[in-house]
Amino acid sequence: MTDDSTTTRSRHGSAATAAAGPGPAAPAEPGHRQPRRRGVTQQQRPLWLLAPGGLLMIVIVIIPLLLAIYISMIDLDQYTLRRWLDAPFIGLQNFTEAFQSGLPKSIWISVSFAVLSTIATVPFGVAAAVATQNRYRGRAAVRAAFLIPYVLPSFVVATVWRTMLQPDGIVNTLLAKIGIDGALWLSGPTSYWTLILVEIWAAWPFIYLMALAGLQSVDGEVHEASAIDGANWWPKLVHVVLPYLRGPVLLACLLATLNHINNFTLPFVLFGAPAPDDVNVMPMIVYVTSFQSLRFGLSAAMAIVSLLLVAIPLFAYLRVLRLDVHEEGGRK
Amino acid sequence: MSTTASAPRAEVRSRRTRTAAGEAHRLLPRPLLVIITVALLAMILIPTSYIVLASLNTDIGVAEGQFWPSTFSVDSYTKIWTTANLATGLLNSMVVCALVAVASAVLGTVTAYVLVRYTFFGRLTILRGLVGLQSIPGTLMLLPVFVLYSSAGNYLGVAVVGTRWGLFVAYLTFALPFSTWVMVTYLRGLPRELEEAGRVDGASTLKILFRIIVPLSGPAIVVSGIFAFLLGWNDVLFASVLTRPETQTAAVALSIFGATQEGGALPVYSQVMAAALVTAAPVVLLYMIFQRYLVGGLTAGGVK
Numbered sequence: 001m002t003d004d005s006t007t008t009r010s011r012h013g014s015a016a017t018a019a020a021g022p023g024p025a026a027p028a029e030p031g032h033r034q035p036r037r038r039g040v041t042q043q044q045r046p047l048w049l050l051a052p053g054g055l056l057m058i059v060i061v062i063i064p065l066l067l068a069i070y071i072s073m074i075d076l077d078q079y080t081l082r083r084w085l086d087a088p089f090i091g092l093q094n095f096t097e098a099f100q101s102g103l104p105k106s107i108w109i110s111v112s113f114a115v116l117s118t119i120a121t122v123p124f125g126v127a128a129a130v131a132t133q134n135r136y137r138g139r140a141a142v143r144a145a146f147l148i149p150y151v152l153p154s155f156v157v158a159t160v161w162r163t164m165l166q167p168d169g170i171v172n173t174l175l176a177k178i179g180i181d182g183a184l185w186l187s188g189p190t191s192y193w194t195l196i197l198v199e200i201w202a203a204w205p206f207i208y209l210m211a212l213a214g215l216q217s218v219d220g221e222v223h224e225a226s227a228i229d230g231a232n233w234w235p236k237l238v239h240v241v242l243p244y245l246r247g248p249v250l251l252a253c254l255l256a257t258l259n260h261i262n263n264f265t266l267p268f269v270l271f272g273a274p275a276p277d278d279v280n281v282m283p284m285i286v287y288v289t290s291f292q293s294l295r296f297g298l299s300a301a302m303a304i305v306s307l308l309l310v311a312i313p314l315f316a317y318l319r320v321l322r323l324d325v326h327e328e329g330g331r332k
Numbered sequence: 333m334s335t336t337a338s339a340p341r342a343e344v345r346s347r348r349t350r351t352a353a354g355e356a357h358r359l360l361p362r363p364l365l366v367i368i369t370v371a372l373l374a375m376i377l378i379p380t381s382y383i384v385l386a387s388l389n390t391d392i393g394v395a396e397g398q399f400w401p402s403t404f405s406v407d408s409y410t411k412i413w414t415t416a417n418l419a420t421g422l423l424n425s426m427v428v429c430a431l432v433a434v435a436s437a438v439l440g441t442v443t444a445y446v447l448v449r450y451t452f453f454g455r456l457t458i459l460r461g462l463v464g465l466q467s468i469p470g471t472l473m474l475l476p477v478f479v480l481y482s483s484a485g486n487y488l489g490v491a492v493v494g495t496r497w498g499l500f501v502a503y504l505t506f507a508l509p510f511s512t513w514v515m516v517t518y519l520r521g522l523p524r525e526l527e528e529a530g531r532v533d534g535a536s537t538l539k540i541l542f543r544i545i546v547p548l549s550g551p552a553i554v555v556s557g558i559f560a561f562l563l564g565w566n567d568v569l570f571a572s573v574l575t576r577p578e579t580q581t582a583a584v585a586l587s588i589f590g591a592t593q594e595g596g597a598l599p600v601y602s603q604v605m606a607a608a609l610v611t612a613a614p615v616v617l618l619y620m621i622f623q624r625y626l627v628g629g630l631t632a633g634g635v636k
Contacts, residue, residue: 045446045450045451045452046446046450046537046538047446047450047452049442049443049445049446049537049538049541050443050446050447052439052442052443053439053440053442053443053508053512054443054458056439056504056508057508057509060501060504060505060508061465061473061505061508061509063476064473064476064477064480064505065468065472065473065476067476067479067480068472068473068475068476071475071476071479076479081479081482081483082482082483082485082486083483083486084479084483085483085487124372127368127372128368128372130359130360130368131359131360131365131368131369131372132369133359134358134359134360134365142369142373144623145373145376145377146372146376147619148376148377148380149376151615151616151619152612152615152616153562153565153566153583153611153612153615154566154568155566155568155583155586155587155611156586156608156609156611156612158587159586159587159590159604159608160379160383160604160605160608161379162590162591163590163593163601163604163605164379164382166594166599166601168395168397169601170382170386170394170397170399173397173399174399201375201379233358233359233360233361236359237359237360241359258467261469262467262469262470264470264471264568264569265566265567265568265569265583268568268569268572268587269568269587269590269591272591282469282471283469283470283471283569286469286471286472286475287471287569290471290475290478291478291573296475296478296479299471299475300472300475300476303469303471303472303475304472306469306471306472307468307469307472310467310468310469313467314464314467317463317467318460318463318464321463
């Protein structure tokens with residue numbers, strides 16, 4: 001782990017090398033600072049400090065992940081669970097069985113649920129960010145209120161909505177008062193839309209937060225310029241302000257989609273397991289297959305398919321994410 | 333994190349330009365602003381105020397479909413401690429999540445420091461991994477952990493499923509990468525010059541880390557710990573599989589309590605609402621105390 005090939009330099013670094021940094025071209029004169037790779041250094045790397053966190057991550061993350069791949073290729077059920085090393089190896093049979101069972105439908109439900117939820121939350125988030133951009137009395141309270149659904153834990157949101165959406169719950173009672181027939185929100189095809197509605201309710205503040213961060217970057221002069229041009233609010237908003245939000249909101253959409261696909265708590269607590277067919281999202285089918293049908297090998301195969309599903313937005317996210325320090329480290 | 337640090341400055345600047353530019357900054361006409369704000373507030377506040385009102389109602393009142401309680405009472409808040417497994421749940425959640433928070437904040441800080449300050453083979457892969465791990469489906473992680481735990485009895489002679497320690501380790505699989513990433517985003521904004529002074533004085537890396545870096549990163553370390561805490565507190569998946577009734581977390585206790593009310597003679601929905609608010613309280617409290625740090629960290633880390 002500790003690759004100390006460069007510690008041939010002095011143990012603590014002389015004053016000159018420390019001030020000059022790693023770049024050979026950087027003279028150590030204050031005030032004449034050369035652009036250099038600030039923040040990252042090659043000298044006397046104390047890589048042993050990585051050991052505690054790194055080893056722990058290998059043991060609790062990497063090994064289980066590799067094991068998951070192995071499990072997906074063995075026939076593991078409740079009888080072989082405790083002796084999984086002896087379970088029969090069956091290659092890709094779990095995967096073929098998964099695709100012949102309910103998996104394709106679950107993929108479709110998961111993807112459509114995630115995409116619809118993401119798309120639906122964007123207008124709410126952007127509208128909220130734009131509406132709280134200008135100062136007014138009580139804005140702080142409004143902003144705090146906007147965060148309520150986000151701060152509440154998912155299991156709390158799911159539990160209270162489950163209670164409110166009961167056939168004799170408050171939602172149907174209020175709907176009846178204004179003359180609308182309530183629905184069986186938690187069963188049948190309606191459950192799919194219930195899931196999306198509750199997810200929208202819980203998830204839009206995330207878009208709002210990211211849009212808010214984007215609005216901070218709008219230059220004040222932009223407003224003045226468009227005011228001089230006599231731009232009305234709508235063209236100004238659409239052509240001047242919203243373009244600033246494209247990047248942050250797209251990023252937010254990517255992350256939100258990832259979170260929607262992986263969301264287990266909401267469907268699980270809202271509908272219970274096994275869930276109605278229409279909300280049998282990927283995490284639910286994996287959970288039910290392993291912990292209710294006790295087909296661990298089969299469900300590991302399903303889980304790996306769901307990882308591949310997540311990998312698409314994840315790679316897109318990793319591409320746009322600034323991993324290294326060069327851009328940020330140089331900023332003052 | 334770095335966005336939070338620069339926020340006050342941006343605020344001051346924009347206030348100055350606003351007085352100069354006046355109405356030019358207004359993004360929306362006033363009526364539209366009012367409509368949007370009222371609509372969004374209604375969407376949030378009608379359900380949330382119902383939760384609060386129902387928790388202050390009686391079980392009979394809630395069952396009758398009252399929005400506004402005919403009689404206010406705090407009975408539900410006293411009854412839940414006997415009807416639900418809530419006290420055990422809260423205690424277990426507190427213990428496990430606090431341990432997770434401390435462990436991932438400490439290990440995350442040390443690991444992040446090396447990742448930010450030094451280059452080495454595989455560094456970018458690790459950084460990518462830290463982000464990627466946050467998006468791995470929980471079910472994919474739970475399966476092998478469960479298999480390892482349940483076979484531990486056979487192969488090693490120790491029972492792990494159902495213990496708090498087992499849950500603690502399971503939560504670390506998500507909390508540790510996340511805390512590390514939060515610290516990476518913070519530490520890379522920290523100017524190097526601060527450490528160089530120490531290095532000139534000949535301080536060792538450990539000394540620099542604990543005398544210079546840690547005191548400067550106090551809020552960020554706290555935030556990374558809180559996020560780790562919240563990951564555990566908000567989890568249902570791992571806890572529903574890896575716990576027994578004695579080691580149940582608050583999340584599982586509440587979900588079970590809520591689910592078992594349906595179809596009974598008199599569902600105690602008022603108590604469900606009270607229990608929901610009690611289990612949410614620590615989270616809400618944490619957000620209220622650390623609001624500006626947490627919100628900044630959210631946009632940096634990108635995961636709830």
